Amino acid sequence: MTRRRTVLVTATFVLPVVFSLGALGRGRLLWPFAHYPMYSGLYGATTAITRAVGVTGDSLELPLPVRVEPAGLHLHVVIENARRQPDAPVRLTRIATAIRAEYERLRAVGEIDGPPLAAVRIYRDTIRLATKPHTRRVTEITRGTAP
Amino acid sequence: MVRTFFLAPSAPTNLAVCRIIFYGGLFCFFFSYDVAQWAYWPADSWTPVWFIELFGPLPSARTLSVLGVVWKVSLVMGALGFFREVSFGIAAVLGAYVLGLTGSFVKHNYDIGLPVILLFVFWVARSTDAISLDALLARRRLLPPPAPSGEYTWPLALTRVLLALAFFTAGSAKLGHSGVAWITTDNLRWLFMAQQYTHTPPLNWAASIAEFPWLCRLLAGGTVALELGYPLALFVRRLRPWLVLGVIALQLGIQLLMGINYMAFLLANVVWVDWAALGRMLRGKLRQRPELNAITN
Numbered sequence: 069m070t071r072r073r074t075v076l077v078t079a080t081f082v083l084p085v086v087f088s089l090g091a092l093g094r095g096r097l098l099w100p101f102a103h104y105p106m107y108s109g110l111y112g113a114t115t116a117i118t119r120a121v122g123v124t125g126d127s128l129e130l131p132l133p134v135r136v137e138p139a140g141l142h143l144h145v146v147i148e149n150a151r152r153q154p155d156a157p158v159r160l161t162r163i164a165t166a167i168r169a170e171y172e173r174l175r176a177v178g179e180i181d182g183p184p185l186a187a188v189r190i191y192r193d194t195i196r197l198a199t200k201p202h203t204r205r206v207t208e209i210t211r212g213t214a215p
Numbered sequence: 216m217v218r219t220f221f222l223a224p225s226a227p228t229n230l231a232v233c234r235i236i237f238y239g240g241l242f243c244f245f246f247s248y249d250v251a252q253w254a255y256w257p258a259d260s261w262t263p264v265w266f267i268e269l270f271g272p273l274p275s276a277r278t279l280s281v282l283g284v285v286w287k288v289s290l291v292m293g294a295l296g297f298f299r300e301v302s303f304g305i306a307a308v309l310g311a312y313v314l315g316l317t318g319s320f321v322k323h324n325y326d327i328g329l330p331v332i333l334l335f336v337f338w339v340a341r342s343t344d345a346i347s348l349d350a351l352l353a354r355r356r357l358l359p360p361p362a363p364s365g366e367y368t369w370p371l372a373l374t375r376v377l378l379a380l381a382f383f384t385a386g387s388a389k390l391g392h393s394g395v396a397w398i399t400t401d402n403l404r405w406l407f408m409a410q411q412y413t414h415t416p417p418l419n420w421a422a423s424i425a426e427f428p429w430l431c432r433l434l435a436g437g438t439v440a441l442e443l444g445y446p447l448a449l450f451v452r453r454l455r456p457w458l459v460l461g462v463i464a465l466q467l468g469i470q471l472l473m474g475i476n477y478m479a480f481l482l483a484n485v486v487w488v489d490w491a492a493l494g495r496m497l498r499g500k501l502r503q504r505p506e507l508n509a510i511t512n
Contacts, residue, residue, distance in 0.1 A: 069366070077366075080339045081221060081373040084332050088380040092387065099264040099318070100311070100328035104385035108392040110402050115409035144413070145322040146260045159259045166257040173255065197408045 113198035118144040118209070120167050122185040129189070133180045136171045147190060147209060157210070164188045164212025187213045220449075221372045222365030227345035230367045231296070232490035233374075234342040238293030238306070240482040241330060245290075250283030250313050251276040256320055263319040266311055279316075286313050293337070296347020303338035310334045329381060330479045333374060340370035374486040379446040381480075382462060386442025398439060404431040407472070414474030421472040441465055448487075459487045 069077070087101040095103050120137060121129045137143050150159040168188040174180045189211045196203045254276035261273065274282075286309040292302035311331050318324035343349035344361040354360070361367075389397045396402065407421035424430055441461045448458040463484055466477045 076339060077369060080336060081369055081376075084336070084373065084377055085380070088377060088384070092380065092384045095388075095391070097323055097325075099266060099315070100331040102323075102325045102328045102381075102384070103388060104325055104381060105388045105392065106325055106385070107406060108385075108388040108397070110393045110396055110400065111405040111409060113401075113405055115405070115412060117412050142320060142322050146257075146320065149321045150259060153259075159257075162257050162259060166255065170255045193412075195409075195412055197405055202408070 114194060114196055116144075116192055116194050118147045118190060118192050120164065120188055120190050122168070122171060122182070123187040123189055123211075124183050125186045127186075130182070132167070132171060132188070133174075133182070135174060135180060136167060143190075147192070151209075160190070160210035161212050164190050164210050165214075166212070168212050168214070187211050221369045223368050224363040224365055225368045226363050226491055227341070227361050227367045228491040228494070229486075229489060230340065230342050230370055231344070231346035231350075233371060233485045234296060234337055235294050235346065236485045237333065237337065237482050238290050241310075241479060242287060242290040242294065244478050244482075246287065248283065248313070249280075250286075250316065251280040253316050253320065254279055260320045262321050264315050267315045267319045270312065279313075282309060283313055286310055296343035296349050299338070299343040299349055303334075303342070307331075307334040307338045326477050326480045329377060329483055332377065333483060336370050336373060341366045342370065371486040374483055375449055378483055378486075379449055382442045382445040386439050386445075389439055389442075398432060398435040401428055401431065403435040403438075404428055407431065410473040410475075416470075416472055416474035418471045424472070438465060455487070459484060 084101070087098055091098045091101040091103045095105075097103060120132050120143060122132050123129055146163060147160065150156055150163060153159055165188070167190075168185055171180070171182070171185055171188070175182060175184070190209045192207045192209050194205045194207070254273060263273075273279075286306065289302050289306035289309065292298065293306050311334070314324075314327040314331050317327055341361075341364075344353075344367070393402070404425045407425040410416060411419065411422050424434070441458065444454075445458055445462055448455045463481065466481050469475050470477060
């Protein structure tokens with residue numbers, strides 16, 4: 069191994085280990101080195117989910133294809149983050165409007181089937197897991213129409 | 216001991232097979248990943264990781280689409296082992312970008328960190344010295360076959376260390392945030408029930424398992440024990456198969472019961488298998504079967 073190669077190889081195996089230990093020690097993300105906190109908190113007997121539904125011109129609600137929402141959990145986190153901002157109502161409306169626009173874009177290029185939507189509503193469902201059957205309380209968070 | 220662990224000479228076969236499986240696996244896993252989707256997300260949710268910020272504002276959907284295609288092509292070239300210096304570099308840098316995007320919209324994405332790191336490791340490593348188009352071209356140029364070297368050991372050893380750190384960190388995070396209550400309370404039981412609503416797991420057994428609180432606590436304890444104990448696989452040969460298979464089973468279980476996909480992370484576990492020894496064993500068994508030899512001849 070040449071000297072240059074030795075330096076490169078040494079750096080390649082020391083730096084990832086050091087940064088991984090750094091993420092562990094500091095308890096924070098040093099992208100791409102993570103502290104892997106997924107599901108490390110304590111979960112209680114209540115959970116919440118956020119879902120977006122399409123609303124047709126006849127006020128009929130229908131579920132949106134998964135493709136419209138890049139990842140369901142993303143929507144939940146994005147919505148919760150937006151709700152914490154000072155301009156929450158504006159941000160939430162923008163998110164719902166963007167989801168509707170994405171649905172119409174995919175429909176226009178033939179990648180999904182479905183009727184045109186007049187609006188998208190976003191709901192937050194709070195589900196009590198300790199009861200049998202589980203009870204659900206639905207709250208409308210926001211709605212978005214054509215810009 | 217460190218020198219032996221990282222730099223003991225070995226043949227290039229294991230590294231080559233791991234390369235093929237890793238790049239091929241990433242290609243299959245991310246084949247339907249539409250990078251352009253991020254162009255349609257609301258600007259409010261744009262929270263780029265530092266690497267993505269280096270490249271300025273988010274490009275157009277068309278540009279993102281092209282980047283995605285180029286990246287996927289580079290993964291195929293990685294699996295084939297062609298033109299390592301360039302194609303692996305493209306796979307690493309573009310991979311960091313397109314995968315970094317998945318964690319740049321409010322929500323972090325912890326399971327792509329290790330694959331991103333490994334793309335850089337394989338780029339630096341001499342991972343195309345065997346079972347590759349580069350190796351074929353080298354033979355045609357009458358270059359000698361590669362001799363055993365520490366160059367073929369350190370990438371696999373490093374991956375094992377990073378895997379051990381990742382799982383140990385995950386286990387530490389659980390105890391650090393929640394203490395033993397993560398194991399001793401109904402925590403996992405509620406999590407199993409909640410996942411049926413927040414995700415779409417392939418199997419709905421988690422809800423049935425949640426009916427047995429004692430079983431949930433046992434699984435919780437087993438999970439933390441496996442994660443914290445995983446580094447022992449680096450040093451204790453007898454425990455290695457149990458720990459590695461245990462963690463693979465854990466991740467598959469999470470995927471099937473909770474709908475959380477760690478497939479990209481799971482690929483890294485190929486580094487634990489002695490592929491060269493496996494190949495020798497299979498060839499030995501074939502030689503013992505004259506009827507198979509007659510067919511293959």
